[in-house]
Ligand SMILES: Nc1ncnc2c1ncn2[C@@H]1O[C@H](COP(=O)(O)OP(=O)(O)OP(=O)(O)O)[C@@H](O)[C@H]1O
């Protein structure tokens with residue numbers, strides 16, 4: 010298989026807590042990987058480790074078949090990895106377009122704000138075109154000049170997605186992209202992700218299992234920091250360890266492993 014990203018034996022500890030314990034994950038090219046599991050299972054921590062936000066206690070990381078040291082946050086864009094945050098995380102003082110331009114500027118790996126507004130007219134114009142394209146991809150063109158406070162939650166999530174897309178990454182890490190969205194918005198997002206799959210390889214953390222079922226080629230299930238099952242969603246949801254993990258939570262409707270179609 011075209012293995013793009015591989016994480017082997019990843020453990021992350023916070024004081025006495027093993028947030029991740031010996032986790033192995035592989036992402037193939039043009040694949041959507043779903044990452045599910047109860048609250049506190051370690052899903053965001055896995056993204057944080059890949060993004061250089063938390064240091065692994067142990068584990069191997071490889072990209073494109075090449076072993077590498079764990080990335081530092083500032084190297085991510087150049088490694089072709091972009092993520093969205095659980096929640097939204099836009100800069101409130103910048104318009105949607107400027108937020109996305111800041112994202113693109115990070116790719117040029119120069120100093121963020123100062124450079125954004127200090128760039129020459131030509132490169133700023135280029136940046137703007139890239140940012141506009143990314144907004145278009147995310148279906149957020151009409152929000153370009155709006156500030157985050159003027160946007161609905163679903164619309165601000167689109168802008169946050171555009172800010173990841175503008176990096177033209179190979180790998181997209183999406184942390185709960187459907188959270189807080191209504192049924193129709195979730196449907197649109199699922200279709201968008203299936204379109205993006207042509208260009209990107211995507212890992213999606215999500216509690217909405219119907220959404221995960223629709224978009225994912227394979228899923229990994231984390232529970233208490235360990236991968237307890239992996240494979241196609243339809244198989245994994247029948248796995249007894251997975252059923253037990255979900256029954257063990259005081260899960261909301263979203264979190265329960267629905268009937269799946
Ligand atoms: N920076 C941190 N410092 C200390 N503990 C942390 C930190 N980040 C996460 N944890 C703990 O690690 C465990 C895994 O958390 P994580 O946020 O990865 O879970 P999650 O699967 O993303 O959960 P959710 O579905 O609620 O977002 C939890 O017990 C959490 O409290």
Ligand SMILES: [Mg+2]
Nearest residue numbers: 052053054095
């Ligand atoms: Mg999380």
